Amino acid sequence: MTTPKFVPSTDALIKKLEKLSKLSFDNVKLRDEFGLILGHISSLDEVDVQNIKPMFHACIEDYEFAKDEVEVFDSELITKTSPYIKEHFFCVPSILEEEN
Amino acid sequence: MSNSFLTASIPALAKLLRDKKISAKELCELYFNRIKKHKELNAYISIFEKESLLQASLLDREGFSEKDPLMKGIPVSLKDLFMLSGTRTTCASKILENYIAPYDATITKRLKEKKAIIVGKNNMDEFAMGSSNEYSYFGPVKNPWDTTRVSGGSSGGSATAVSAGLSQISFGTDTGGSVRLPASYTGILALKPTYGRMSRYGVIAFASSLDQPGPMARNVHDLAIAYDAVAGFDKNDATTSSKKTENVYEYLLQENKKDLVKKTIGIPSSFIKEGVDKDVIKVFEESLALIKKIGFKTVDIELPHTKYALDVYYVISPGEASANLSRYDGIRFGHRNKGFKDLESLYRGSRGEGFGEEVKRRIMLGTFVLSAGYYDAYFAKAAKVRTLIKTDFENAYKKCDAILMPVSPFTAFKLGEKMASPLSMYLSDIFTISVNLAAVPSLAFPAGFSSQNLPIGMQLIGKHFDEKTLFGITRLIEMEKQDCFNRVSVE
Numbered sequence: 001m002t003t004p005k006f007v008p009s010t011d012a013l014i015k016k017l018e019k020l021s022k023l024s025f026d027n028v029k030l031r032d033e034f035g036l037i038l039g040h041i042s043s044l045d046e047v048d049v050q051n052i053k054p055m056f057h058a059c060i061e062d063y064e065f066a067k068d069e070v071e072v073f074d075s076e077l078i079t080k081t082s083p084y085i086k087e088h089f090f091c092v093p094s095i096l097e098e099e100n
Numbered sequence: 101m102s103n104s105f106l107t108a109s110i111p112a113l114a115k116l117l118r119d120k121k122i123s124a125k126e127l128c129e130l131y132f133n134r135i136k137k138h139k140e141l142n143a144y145i146s147i148f149e150k151e152s153l154l155q156a157s158l159l160d161r162e163g164f165s166e167k168d169p170l171m172k173g174i175p176v177s178l179k180d181l182f183m184l185s186g187t188r189t190t191c192a193s194k195i196l197e198n199y200i201a202p203y204d205a206t207i208t209k210r211l212k213e214k215k216a217i218i219v220g221k222n223n224m225d226e227f228a229m230g231s232s233n234e235y236s237y238f239g240p241v242k243n244p245w246d247t248t249r250v251s252g253g254s255s256g257g258s259a260t261a262v263s264a265g266l267s268q269i270s271f272g273t274d275t276g277g278s279v280r281l282p283a284s285y286t287g288i289l290a291l292k293p294t295y296g297r298m299s300r301y302g303v304i305a306f307a308s309s310l311d312q313p314g315p316m317a318r319n320v321h322d323l324a325i326a327y328d329a330v331a332g333f334d335k336n337d338a339t340t341s342s343k344k345t346e347n348v349y350e351y352l353l354q355e356n357k358k359d360l361v362k363k364t365i366g367i368p369s370s371f372i373k374e375g376v377d378k379d380v381i382k383v384f385e386e387s388l389a390l391i392k393k394i395g396f397k398t399v400d401i402e403l404p405h406t407k408y409a410l411d412v413y414y415v416i417s418p419g420e421a422s423a424n425l426s427r428y429d430g431i432r433f434g435h436r437n438k439g440f441k442d443l444e445s446l447y448r449g450s451r452g453e454g455f456g457e458e459v460k461r462r463i464m465l466g467t468f469v470l471s472a473g474y475y476d477a478y479f480a481k482a483a484k485v486r487t488l489i490k491t492d493f494e495n496a497y498k499k500c501d502a503i504l505m506p507v508s509p510f511t512a513f514k515l516g517e518k519m520a521s522p523l524s525m526y527l528s529d530i531f532t533i534s535v536n537l538a539a540v541p542s543l544a545f546p547a548g549f550s551s552q553n554l555p556i557g558m559q560l561i562g563k564h565f566d567e568k569t570l571f572g573i574t575r576l577i578e579m580e581k582q583d584c585f586n587r588v589s590v591e
Contacts, residue, residue: 013468016471017464017467017468017471018448020467020471021422021426021451021463021464021467022426022429022444022447022448022451023448023451023452023455023460023463023464024448024452025460025464027457030457030460030461030464033461033522033523034461034464034465034468036523037414037461037465037522037523038465038468040410040411040414040523041411041414041415041478043408043411044408044411044412044415044481044482044485047405047408047481047485047488049481049484049485049488052484052485052487052488053484053487054480054483054484054486054487055483055484055486055487055490055537056309056483057309057339058295058296058309058310058339058539059295059296059339059341059539060294060295060296060341060539060564060565061296061341061342061343063338063339064333064338064340064342065338066335066336066338067335073202073203074202077185077186077200077202077203078202080200080202081199081200081202081432081433081434082431082432082433083198083430083433083434083435083436084436090431090432092431092443092446093440093442093443093446095442095443
């Protein structure tokens, strides 16, 4: 498969990326730069990668997995990381509508 | 306290501490006075003066002996993405502005075990995304050689701290050149180790298949001691190698290194000429002449796919980053938007307010290259070209033992100069990125100065897990070119 030369930042594409990334990309400059960077990346088009295996990780040797052991952390230290805590629980907005 | 202590290496300081010519507390005070004096460089996000001086006093009471680790009592700083339990770790982002690390990174833990004194956390580009250190929520880091210029990024605070004598050594991370580039712009040394040589446990992730922590120092011995202190297998990071680490500092002290001078250095001439500053070319040619004078053989090599490295990097690194940064949801940690209506607006509001422009740009790009319909054409294709780049290095190492090339095509540029164009900023990394893609080690060292008296760095790129050769060659260069090494850039 070849890389498209230019991917226009259509509203539909931006909407899809916003939905996936949980961000808003309403800045015009950001959209323009996105198109420019994609244009640059299209140089990869000219490389023949037939029968080449992808390199998804950089380990020279095999992974050595750690034993699956429980490590106990201080729950107060852990919950300290959140801006909203109530009695050792993370507070989140209600996702269920209140009954009238 | 005299600034002459700043040019002392770690082994020299360890002797001064043992001989009671200086106390650990006095050494710490010297550094804190300098940190405050040079506050305008913006090299630190947090400093731990009270805690450090207390620790230094305790070490003084305990005393110093030959048996102690060389790092004992040495003031060290860390890029603000290494977890240091109970202290703020921001990654220079608003989203982690008030985040308190609940545990120690392995590197932090190993430094504590060696009784180093962690004096503070260094400024950086937000989430390590940048080449100039201008993308920090806490403001840009300035270059101590010329404060109208950038320090380089993303470990710019670490580089400026070491160069200006605001810490003896520092640890940064290198995903596409982030320790080597700022080291080159500020006239110090930095090592990007082989992928898997240093633990990433407790290091806030940017691009997991590329990130590697690395030490930064003013001389080769300090760099070697810093590397020895923390390198090696870590059960908490499955990507670390179980291959035994060799003590590099001890190797450097050995007198008879006949095998070292027999090494051949590869020169990728055709890659270097295009678009490179004439001052950089001049220093490169001087370095080449020097290694020949020392006795090394040189050979021309080709790295035909490195011209695609930048494009491969800007597919793979944003892809990995967009996945890594999805954890910042405003719920379990970090900034939370106040005006949310529902869960979706909480996510978007928190992330939108918390991330800076460059981080958003990379998440946008990363989300795109991983998304259905584009994955094969972008991410999978880039991963295949990455294989070709790695193979280029393997082929080159059939003819040579290390490769010499500049770190950057130009010297430190003016603050703001490249902010309008992300693409021109990305080009700063053209010589450093292929090293991360191929997972090989690279040691950047100060090699000369431009006509405007700005530092210029070269890098020696090695075979997988052959950091020792890079240290050995650089030490020989240091002995021949002492005026470039161990410089403190400001009074």
